[in-house]
Amino acid sequence: MTQLAIEAKGLSKQFGQHIAVNQLxxxxxxxxxxxFLGPNGCGKSTSIRLLxxxxxxxxxxxxxxxxxxxxNEENLKRRLGYMTQRFSLYDTLSVKENLQFVAxxxxxxxxxxxxxxxxxxxxYDLTAQHKQHAGSMSGGQKQRLALACATLHSPELLFLDxxxxxxxxxxxxxxxxRLFDLSASGTSILVSTHYMDEAERxxxxxxxxxxxxxxxxxxxxxxxxxxxxxxxxxxxxxxPLKQQLTQHPSxxxxxQVGTYLRVLVKDNQAAPLEFMRQLCPQHQVAMTxxxxxxxxxxxxxGRHVG
Amino acid sequence: MWVRIYAVLRKELKQLxxxxxxxxxxxxxxxxxxxxxxxxxxxxxxxxxxxxxxxxQSSESRALISDLEASQSIDFQQEYPNIxxxxxxxxxxxxxxxxxxxxxxxxxxxxxxNYYSGxxxxxxxxTRPVGQWLVDGSDTVITSTIKALQNMPLQSVGNRxxxxxxxSFAVVPFFNPEQRTVVNIVPxxxxxxxxxxxxxxxxxxxxxxxxxxxxxxxxxxxxxxxELMVGKIIPYVLVGLIQVGIILGIGYWVFSVPLMGGLTSxxxxxxxxxxxxxxxxxxxSTLAKTQLQxxxxxxxxxxxxxxxxxxxxxYEAMPNVAQWIAECLPATHFMRMIRAIVLRDAMLTELLKDxxxxxxxxxxxxxxxxxxxxxxxx
Ligand SMILES: Nc1ncnc2c1ncn2[C@@H]1O[C@H](COP(=O)(O)OP(=O)(O)O)[C@@H](O)[C@H]1O
Ligand SMILES: [Mg+2]
Numbered sequence: 001m002t003q004l005a006i007e008a009k010g011l012s013k014q015f016g017q018h019i020a021v022n023q024l025x026x027x028x029x030x031x032x033x034x035x036f037l038g039p040n041g042c043g044k045s046t047s048i049r050l051l052x053x054x055x056x057x058x059x060x061x062x063x064x065x066x067x068x069x070x071x072n073e074e075n076l077k078r079r080l081g082y083m084t085q086r087f088s089l090y091d092t093l094s095v096k097e098n099l100q101f102v103a104x105x106x107x108x109x110x111x112x113x114x115x116x117x118x119x120x121x122x123x124y125d126l127t128a129q130h131k132q133h134a135g136s137m138s139g140g141q142k143q144r145l146a147l148a149c150a151t152l153h154s155p156e157l158l159f160l161d162x163x164x165x166x167x168x169x170x171x172x173x174x175x176x177x178r179l180f181d182l183s184a185s186g187t188s189i190l191v192s193t194h195y196m197d198e199a200e201r202x203x204x205x206x207x208x209x210x211x212x213x214x215x216x217x218x219x220x221x222x223x224x225x226x227x228x229x230x231x232x233x234x235x236x237x238x239x240p241l242k243q244q245l246t247q248h249p250s251x252x253x254x255x256q257v258g259t260y261l262r263v264l265v266k267d268n269q270a271a272p273l274e275f276m277r278q279l280c281p282q283h284q285v286a287m288t289x290x291x292x293x294x295x296x297x298x299x300x301x302g303r304h305v306g
Numbered sequence: 307m308w309v310r311i312y313a314v315l316r317k318e319l320k321q322l323x324x325x326x327x328x329x330x331x332x333x334x335x336x337x338x339x340x341x342x343x344x345x346x347x348x349x350x351x352x353x354x355x356x357x358x359x360x361x362x363q364s365s366e367s368r369a370l371i372s373d374l375e376a377s378q379s380i381d382f383q384q385e386y387p388n389i390x391x392x393x394x395x396x397x398x399x400x401x402x403x404x405x406x407x408x409x410x411x412x413x414x415x416x417x418x419x420n421y422y423s424g425x426x427x428x429x430x431x432x433t434r435p436v437g438q439w440l441v442d443g444s445d446t447v448i449t450s451t452i453k454a455l456q457n458m459p460l461q462s463v464g465n466r467x468x469x470x471x472x473x474s475f476a477v478v479p480f481f482n483p484e485q486r487t488v489v490n491i492v493p494x495x496x497x498x499x500x501x502x503x504x505x506x507x508x509x510x511x512x513x514x515x516x517x518x519x520x521x522x523x524x525x526x527x528x529x530x531x532x533e534l535m536v537g538k539i540i541p542y543v544l545v546g547l548i549q550v551g552i553i554l555g556i557g558y559w560v561f562s563v564p565l566m567g568g569l570t571s572x573x574x575x576x577x578x579x580x581x582x583x584x585x586x587x588x589x590x591s592t593l594a595k596t597q598l599q600x601x602x603x604x605x606x607x608x609x610x611x612x613x614x615x616x617x618x619x620x621y622e623a624m625p626n627v628a629q630w631i632a633e634c635l636p637a638t639h640f641m642r643m644i645r646a647i648v649l650r651d652a653m654l655t656e657l658l659k660d661x662x663x664x665x666x667x668x669x670x671x672x673x674x675x676x677x678x679x680x681x682x683x684x
Contacts, residue, residue, distance in 0.1 A: 088523035092324045104313030105527045
């Protein structure tokens, strides 16, 4: 009995000349919320489709819940839940009709189906809207309906592809509460996102860029082990200073945050604070705690922040 | 398995009943087409506008003109002074044909064999046509209507009563005694409309799920491709039967197209063809990536189904290549079957060859569709 929900070795997917997922290795333990963090087009959706068996991998091996994915796709489908990036339920059906359809597809009939649907309507706060057509609902409601449908059959492993991209912050908090509930009840969850604050809530995460995994681990470890120092620089004329600093080979990136410049200095500088004082004597400099965005910038080599 | 098929079926029916556009098309396509073909399309030309250049100006020439007009196939609308102005009128489209009667019309007429019916004419007498037709040949229906006048009897010209010529053949129409085009068109229209709607509806219904992203979720559920396909097809079988009912019903009550054959044979034949068209739609849905592509492919099938199936032109009159293509189309086989059943009271058992062909087509189509329809994206 393995304790891994997902295990992937050398997983790759090529579309023509373009490699969307490149030699991805994953080992995700059961019971955790695992995040895929990366910008648009980095291969999050493609990775999830590969892991659910929706797309055929160009190469690599995947084990899901201890079983080899290849050849077991159909058996595994009863144990997996998948909430697609795009709303994938029927706009012209009501909330309840959508749930009834999904219930029947998963073999729920009669009383068992009714009970489960009522349970989900209550859990996801959709009881009042159960007659409303899905197409006319707000982003938050659609997302709750999609989650209800994806979890109707109580899957052991749940894939969520950018579940909160069309949702306001209030609903996002709510949504994450539901995810922690699911996780507490034993569901393993893989969620993709391009929001740093969301990624920070995950138990562990992988940073993806252009199909490559650049880093993985728990957010705390990633931040603690950041191979760079974070220094806040304040003072006048920050824009020209920024230009000047980014020229230096030891400076990974410099980004303006309000009245500060947030500068990432490579670890090859033993005394980063001193180094910065020399570079900009007219400004105040101070060390600060790294955050996940710094981790992201360092692991993608500063290519996404400027 | 049945639970899932039923779930898909119920979902599909609900979506269909809420999709006003598609629902309207189910009813409107047969209605509009039927009225269009029933009233407007008529291959027997009537009242073709023609002109005349009458250089003879005799009582005989005027008698000939009124004789021609009595046939109702042409209307003399203009008289032109000379052949040049008549030609001009054809070019501008003012008239579709012009009758030219030369100044020696009367002397030609009295020498013409059709003038003295029954009476032998000395073979050495040189006879010439009494006049000439200039026809706008671009429309073959008009040309053939005028050509039919070529051998018109001329005895009655000049009010001379003579015995009637005996025709070489007597023609007895076995079916459709009044020779109305609509009688042949209405059953044929069943084939054309079913081809159009059945293929289009199934192919777009499945491609739409893929386009709108529903398929991505659906593929990740335990549903099997055959369950999805059967569940999607069945509602459209009902739609097809409703359309057959509408077309034949209106044909019967509005156009008095007889329903000679048994309803069981009719129902079975219609079901066979509906299933054949639906499986064709399924195959298309596995090829097309967008609804637009599905529509284009449907038209690609629809055009030969209209032109080659025997709906427009008799199958036997087509060149061999066209016949081979026609043989591949389910519409051709159904066209034969439904005309035989509706108009000639044939039994399905007498149409075994076409029935077997359709069954084979359905089985092959289902096989191809389920082989091609993989539960994968991309
Ligand atoms: N079916 C496909 N055919 C060709 N290229 C694709 C296909 N799906 C995704 N891609 C490409 O693969 C890359 C990764 O896409 P995706 O996984 O959707 O990114 P993300 O979900 O992280 O935004 C993109 O560059 C995209 O254009
Ligand atoms: Mg994506």
